[in-house]
Amino acid sequence: MADWQELESKYYMRTFKRMPLTLVRGEGARVWDDRGKEYLDFTSGWGVNSLGHCHPAVVGAVCEQARTLIQTSNQFYTTPQLRLAELLVDKSCLDRVFFCNSGVEAVEGAVKLARRYGKLHLGGAYQVITALNSFHGRTLTMIAATGQPKHQEPYTPLPSGFINVEYNRVNAIKEATTSETCAVMLEPIQGEGGVNVPDDDYLKAVRSWCDEKGILLILDEVQTGIGRIGSLFGYEQYSVEPDIMALAKGLGGGVPMGAFLAKDKASVFAPGEHGSTFGGNPLACSAGYATLKFIIEDDIPNKVKQTGAYLISELERLKTKFSFITDVRGRGLLVAIQIAGDISDGILVACRERGLLLNPVKPSVIRFIPPLNITKNDIDEAIAILEPVLMDVGKEK
């Protein structure tokens, strides 16, 4: 058997801090490595495998579409793209959609649209206010939007046009707004920033401010969208409607795809002003349609509410038991625990050895993003692995 980790170190760019684990197969909430060891996967490919690994609805749609028509370019109409567009618009507060291939493309497309709006309706305003600790992806422009120095500093000078302000404080946005501001862009809950949940009235206050100033509200729902926090879209839980929304991660059920949607008033692209070779191709859109349809018909967001509340209550129980757990936070199945000290790596290694995969979203924050259709039994199994690991950590401390 090839030594895949050796090949990686020789041939792959040195950008990922990988677990020493080569995965070869997945089914539901489980994956297997090349030695046949089974793991319970609470990382879901970073929240992408919304229905778990290789869900039959997704696999069936992909296989059938792969035999029928994979790619055409957007010179032509294709049916999977339009079926998915109709379903997304029907189930959201937005009127039009554009498909792309990743989260960063979706968010960057959303910003391009806001800039276009600024040129046409706001006297050329182009600045976008975003939050510190946010995450909007890895292109040069989106790291300028991402309010985290560790992503920005290696690549300065960055494209201009972004102001990063404190999250969860509407006055920070008010103070940063000028006649050059065309939009505010936020995550309903910050995912990569450490699962930071804002106050209940934050987004509402931001929405009012945007309305008062006539500027756009963009919600980056790449992580919170498609059922992840217990509603089909995150904005539903905060009683606001965005003008533009970006989606990706869970949208394709594991297949790469992204989208941004806009209200009619903000859908200002003219023909030729934006495009994509692969975006909206039949293969990805078939996967997206099968995933979204299943999530809606099976009432997955409601199930996420219940299983998410159960996961949080179990983690709260561990928090009362272990004083080094200083916080449990999240909504639905976007959940994290904060650990005193940067010891999450040790916890992760011990969990992995016992068959549970978790994600260290920060050195002191462990994130739980299992598939949306996870069962209570799976959660019990994960906790039964985590609890003794924490017990050992407690002894060492």
Ligand SMILES: *Cc1c(COP(=O)(O)O)cnc(C)c1O
């Ligand atoms: C993951 C993520 C992105 C970037 O998505 P990619 O598919 O990795 O480009 C953007 N915004 C948010 C909120 C994300 O969680």
